[in-house]
Amino acid sequence: MLLSKTVRSSSTLKLAFIYVIAFCAAIFGLLGYVYWSTVTYLHKISDRAISTESELLTKAYDTGGRDALVTFINRRLTDAHFSEWAYLLVDHSFDYIAGNLKGWPASFHGQEGWSTLAFADWQSESARRSPVRVKHQLLPDGNHLLLGRDNEDLDRFGESVTIGLASAAVIFLILAAAAGISTSRRSVARIEAINATSREIMRSGLGERIPLRGTGDEWDGLAENLNSMLDRIEELVETNRQVSDNVAHDLRTPLTRMRGRLERACHQQLDLSHYRSLVNDTISDLDEILTTFSSLLRISQIEARDPTAAFRDLDLSEIVREVVELFEPAAEERAVRLQLSAGETVSVFGDRDLLFDAISNLVDNAIKHGGDQGEVRIAVARSADGPLLSVSDRGPGIPFEERNHVLRRFYRLERSRNRPGNGLGLSLVAAVANLHSAHIVMADNFPGLRIELHFPHLQRAVQSDFDQQERSWAIGVPRS
Numbered sequence: 088m089l090l091s092k093t094v095r096s097s098s099t100l101k102l103a104f105i106y107v108i109a110f111c112a113a114i115f116g117l118l119g120y121v122y123w124s125t126v127t128y129l130h131k132i133s134d135r136a137i138s139t140e141s142e143l144l145t146k147a148y149d150t151g152g153r154d155a156l157v158t159f160i161n162r163r164l165t166d167a168h169f170s171e172w173a174y175l176l177v178d179h180s181f182d183y184i185a186g187n188l189k190g191w192p193a194s195f196h197g198q199e200g201w202s203t204l205a206f207a208d209w210q211s212e213s214a215r216r217s218p219v220r221v222k223h224q225l226l227p228d229g230n231h232l233l234l235g236r237d238n239e240d241l242d243r244f245g246e247s248v249t250i251g252l253a254s255a256a257v258i259f260l261i262l263a264a265a266a267g268i269s270t271s272r273r274s275v276a277r278i279e280a281i282n283a284t285s286r287e288i289m290r291s292g293l294g295e296r297i298p299l300r301g302t303g304d305e306w307d308g309l310a311e312n313l314n315s316m317l318d319r320i321e322e323l324v325e326t327n328r329q330v331s332d333n334v335a336h337d338l339r340t341p342l343t344r345m346r347g348r349l350e351r352a353c354h355q356q357l358d359l360s361h362y363r364s365l366v367n368d369t370i371s372d373l374d375e376i377l378t379t380f381s382s383l384l385r386i387s388q389i390e391a392r393d394p395t396a397a398f399r400d401l402d403l404s405e406i407v408r409e410v411v412e413l414f415e416p417a418a419e420e421r422a423v424r425l426q427l428s429a430g431e432t433v434s435v436f437g438d439r440d441l442l443f444d445a446i447s448n449l450v451d452n453a454i455k456h457g458g459d460q461g462e463v464r465i466a467v468a469r470s471a472d473g474p475l476l477s478v479s480d481r482g483p484g485i486p487f488e489e490r491n492h493v494l495r496r497f498y499r500l501e502r503s504r505n506r507p508g509n510g511l512g513l514s515l516v517a518a519v520a521n522l523h524s525a526h527i528v529m530a531d532n533f534p535g536l537r538i539e540l541h542f543p544h545l546q547r548a549v550q551s552d553f554d555q556q557e558r559s560w561a562i563g564v565p566r567s
Contacts, residue, residue, distance in 0.1 A: 104264075122252070144156060144159060160174045164187055175233040294321075351365075403429075425450075429465070444519065474541075
């Protein structure tokens with residue numbers, strides 16, 4: 088089957104083939120060296136055996152002359168163990184005397200040493216055409232002696248190794264090519280799925296997600312991370328949309344009031360006291376608008392700042408005591424009792440001013456929404472997971488279905504619409520918690536609300552921006 092253009096142009100496939108070629112070259116080089124070493128070693132053994140046999144022939148000649156040498160050769164020819172050996176003794180005219188070769192090879196005239204015969208005609212009727220390794224020498228009486236050994240076994244071994252190497256090379260190349268193509272097709276298929284989802288997102292919006300195959304491999308891990316990123320982007324886009332809507336909604340009322348006052352002042356003749364009252368009311372509405380924008384800017388600055396720029400080791404109990412001292416007059420005015428449980432030192436790694444602002448918002452909300460003649464408990468302790476801050480009140484509580492929205496900017500309950508506030512208090516708390524790698528837990532206090540801030544252990548306090556974005560919060564009842 089022909090490869091698709093995408094697969095053919097895949098860098099994964101190209102890299103796989105590069106590795107295959109490099110690996111094949113290394114393997115073939117190693118096997119070639121092993122083959123060469125083995126064949127060379129076997130040839131050396133064969134030459135050593137020929138040399139040993141030549142020494143025996145020479146010894147027989149030295150002892151008994153040519154007749155003894157002929158007798159020794161004939162005895163060897165009748166021995167089945169020497170059936171692969173070649174013997175030939177000729178006189179000075181190269182006429183046959185003894186042996187199993189028909190005649191002296193013409194290429195060996197006047198030579199001594201080692202040679203290889205391409206083939207030899209034996210005295211038997213069968214023709215042997217395998218190479219024969221021979222040693223030929225000139226005897227003192229002018230006769231010529233040729234001694235050789237058939238290399239058929241060596242040739243067979245070489246052919247077997249060659250066939251085995253060639254077969255292994257073909258099989259390995261086929262398997263490697265198949266593996267490279269399969270891996271490339273799989274990678275390209277997953278990349279195409281990501282590209283298709285990206286194109287769909289660009290065309291129709293952030294509602295699409297990259298499909299998972301359930302294999303749990305790195306591609307599924309990448310798809311999960313990208314889907315989480317898309318969820319976060321969709322959440323941020325939705326948050327920005329809601330913030331725009333809420334800003335427009337919350338600013339419309341004070342701006343409308345100011346316009347009405349100015350219109351009356353323009354069309355009516357007012358005395359000085361009425362003008363002063365109009366200006367004071369307008370300033371009050373403008374202060375409310377400026378407070379809203381200041382809170383928004385504060386949250387944005389918290390989210391955009393360097394997480395560790397002003398971080399240091401702090402005593403959370405000391406910060407909480409200062410907050411309680413600040414809000415004691417307001418609590419007494421509303422007849423609310425503040426109870427603090429913060430005896431021991433509880434260390435956290437963070438920004439003191441930001442933690443003070445966040446805790447102040449929690450205590451202020453608890454006092455305002457905890458009900459008259461109520462009670463607010465603030466506790467600091469060490470838990471198994473790290474430092475823990477909790478703020479509890481005895482207020483009316485809130486429906487469970489509202490708890491998924493409490494940390495959004497400008498989010499306010501319907502029953503709180505007529506009360507002062509802009510719905511940004513808990514948003515600031517959430518931003519500070521996120522910056523400090525803490526998570527918020529909101530739960531019922533039976534009756535009332537308990538808000539907990541769970542901080543990490545001191546050695547794990549500084550987290551990466553990605554970890555901060557990925558943190559999940561357990562959300563309960565809002566109070567702002």
